[in-house]
Amino acid sequence: MNNAREFNFDGLVGPSHNYAGLSFGNVASFSNVKSASNPREAALQGLAKMRALAARGFAQALLPPQMRPNFRLLRSIGFGGSDADVISRAYKDAPVILASAYSASPMWTANAATVSPSADTADGRTHFTVANLNNKLHRSYEHLQTARTLRAIFGDERHFSVHDALPSTPAFGDEGAANHTRLCASHGSRGVEMFVYGRVEFDADAPAPRHYPARQTLEASQAVARLHGLEMRRTIFAQQAPDTIDQGVFHNDVIAVGTGDVLFYHQRAFLDEQGTLHRLRRALEGVHAELRAVRVDAAEVSVPDAVSSYLFNSQLLDKPDGRMALVVPQECHEHPAVSRYLQSLVNSGGPIDELISFDLRQSMRNGGGPACLRLRVALTEQEAGAMHQGVVMTEALHARLVNWVEKHYRDRLSPADLADPALAVEVQTALDELSGILGLPGLYAF
Template sequence: MHLEANFDGLVGPSHNYAGLSLGNLASQHNASVASNPKAAAKQGLDKMLALTELGMVQGVLAPQSRPDLTTLRQLGFTGSDAKVLEQAHRQAPQLLSACYSASSMWSANAATVSPSADSLDNKVHFTPANLVNKLHRAIEHPQTSRTLAAVFNDPHYFVHHDALPSHDSLGDEGAANHTRLCSSYGEQGLQLFVYGKSAINNGQVAPQRYPARQTLEASQAVARLHQLNPRHTLFIQQNPEVIDQGVFHNDVIAVGNHNMLFCHQQAFLNQPQALNDIRRAFGDAELHILEVATAEVSIEQAVKSYLFNTQILTLPSGEMALIAPTECLEQPQVAAYLATLTDRQQPIKQVHYFDVKQSMQNGGGPACLRLRVTLSAAELAAVNPHCLIDRAQHQRLSAWVDKHYRDRISFDDLRDVALLNESQQALDELTQLLHLGSIYPFQR
C-alpha cells in the first residue's frame, strides 16, 4: 500500500520580508514590512497538525541556518560574526537580506521527488533544486541535501542526487514545477514537468517581463537522473504570458493529485494541445481535468488568492479535499468559485481554509510549504520517525518555537549578532528534537 506524505518546511527563526523575489508579486509588495517569525512558524505547524488529524501522513523539514555567514565571508566581509553582519548591513544591505532569507520554508522548491513505482531501480529519488535564478535561494541546496539525507536516510530505499550545475541553462525550481498524476499511488504514474523556457531553443516563446525560472533542459536532466520511463514522462511549457503576470512557478496556476489536475484556463502554452497531450500520456484510465475559465477567475485574482497554490489531498475515505489559504475567501471571484466547487462534477468534495498569512505575505501558499513524497509502507518505515508530525511532536515543536522565536523582525534587526546566536541555539536544539545529527555547518 502506497501513500502520499507531505513534508512541510518549518519556518525559520529569521523569517523576514525583503522583497527578494522578482516576479513574485506578494514578495515584492511586502518588502520591508515587519515580520512575525513566531506566528509564521505556529501557522505552519498548525496546518501540519490539521492535516495529520485529517488522516494524512505529515512530516517536517528543518529550516536552513541563517544568516549564511559562509556566503557573507566569501563576498569579502571579514572579522568577527558581529563585524561581518555590521559591514554587510552598511555596505550591501541586499546581500545581507539574501543571506538572512528564511525561504527554505517553501519546501516545494527543496527538490524534485520521484517514487519507486516510477523509477527503473524501484527506489525513491531526490534531486535538490539549484534555484539559480535568485541569490537568496541559490545558496540553499547544499543544506537541503544534508537535511533530506537525514530524513530519508536508508540507501536501500532512497537515492539522493546532487543539485544540477548552477547555471541559468539548467535552472531548476524543484517540485513547484513538477507534479505526478496516477490512478493509484503505488502504480506507474505520469511525471509531468512544466518549464518556463528552453535554454537552447532561442526561437521558443518566453516571458518578457519576469524570468522563466525552470528550463526544459533542467527538467529533462532530473528525469534522466531519476530513471523515469520516457513513455510516462511529459514536458509541457508554462504560458509565458501568465509568468509576466506574477505566476512565477507552475504551482501558482495549476495543481495535481492522484488522477486530478486543477488548473487555470491560461496555465499552459497552447493549452488545448497541452491538455490533450496530458490525457494521451495518462492512458486509458480515468483522468479528471478541472479547468477554471478566465471569466470565472482572472489571473490577477488567482495570483492574489493563490487559488492554485492549494493542496489537493486524497483522504483515507477516498474523497479529495482542497487545502486553501484564507486569502481565497477575500477575493470575490475566488470565493464565489470555491463556494460552488464541491457541487461540480469533479472529485474534490471538501474545502478546508487555513491561515498561513505570514507565508502568503512573502509569496508562498499551502502548496509552497510542502514537498510531496509518495512512499510504500516499507519506505515510510525507513523515514526518520522523529520528523513525522503527531500531536505530541506538534506540542514539542510549538514549545520550541515559543522558547526561541521573536515575534517581530525588521531589517535593522539583521545587523544584531544576538539574532544570529538565537537562531543557532534554536537550530542546535531542533536537530536534537528531530534526531537529525549535526547537519548545520556551525555544529561542526
C-alpha cells in the same frame, strides 16, 4: 502494485522569517518588501496546519529550517572578521545581501527538490534531485543544506537516492517540485510525471516571457527525468504560458495543482492547453488511469485574481472515498470572485468536494501559500518505515515544537533587526536544540 501514501513534508518556518522582497517576479513577496514580520506567528501558523492535517489522517511530516545568516555567502564576497564583524560590515555596505543571507525561503519546500516515487523509476527507489534555485541569490545556496537534510531523513540507500543539484548555470535553472506534477491511478502504481518549464535555453526562437524571469528550463527538467530513470512514454514536458509568467505566475504551482488522477488548473496555465491535456490523457491510458481535469476559466477567475488569492497554490489531498479535499489559504474566502468559484466547485459534483482553509498570512505575505510550504513524497509502507521517524508530525512532536518556537522566536522582525548580532546567536541556539528534538544530530555544520 504497492500500497503507498503521499506524505506532505511541510517547511518549518525559521527564526529569521522576514520580508526582504528579494524575489522579483513573485508579486506577494515584492509587495511586502521591508515591512515587519512576526517569525513566531509564522511558525505557529505552519505548525497548526501540519497538526490539523495529521489529525485528519493525512500523512504529514516536516523539513527543518536552514541555518541563518548564511556566513558562507557573506565571507565568500569579502566580509571578514568575527561573525559580528561580518554582520556589521554587510549591513553597512550591502544590506540587501545581508537580507539574502538571512532569507527564510527554505520554508518553501516545494522548491527543495523534485521527487519521483519508486513505482516510476528504473531502479525501484524513490529519487530526489535537489533544486539549484540559481535564479535568485538568496536561494542559490540552499541546495547544500537541502541535500544534507534529505540524506539525513532518507538515508537508506536501499530505498532512496538523493541527487545533488544540477549545474548552477542559467541553462539548468531548476526550481524543484513547484514545476512538477505526478498523476496516477494510485500512489503505489506507475504514474505519469509532468514537468512544466518556462523557457528553452538552447532555442532562441522558443516563446519566453518578456517582463519576469522564467525560472525553470526545459533542459533542467529533462536532466531530472534522466537522473530519476523515468520512462519517456510516461513523462510529459509542458511549457507555461509566457504571458501568464509575466502576470506573476513565477512557478507552475501558482496556476495549477494535481495529484492522483485530478489536475486542477487555470485556463491560462499552459502555452498549449489542449495539446498538454491530450498528451497527459494518452500517457495515463498506459498506466490504466483516466484524467479528471478541473479547468478554471479566465472569465470566472482571472490570472491576477488567482495570483493574489493563491487559489492554485493549494493542496489537493485524496480522501479514502476517492474524492479530494482542497487546502486553501484564508485569502481565498476573502476574495469575492474566488470565493464564489470555490463554492460552485464543491457543489458541482466533481472530484473536489471539500474545502479546508488555514490562516497562513505570515507565509502568504512572503510569497507563498499552502502548496509552496510542502514537498510531496509518495512512499510505500516499507519506505515510510525506512525514513527517519523524528520528522513525522504527531501530537507529541507538535507540542514540543510549539514550546520550542515560543522559547526561541521573536514576535517582530524589521529590516534593521538583521544588523543585530544577537539574532544570529539566537538562530544558531534554536536550531541546535531543534536538531535534538528531531533526532538529527549533526544536521547543521556549525
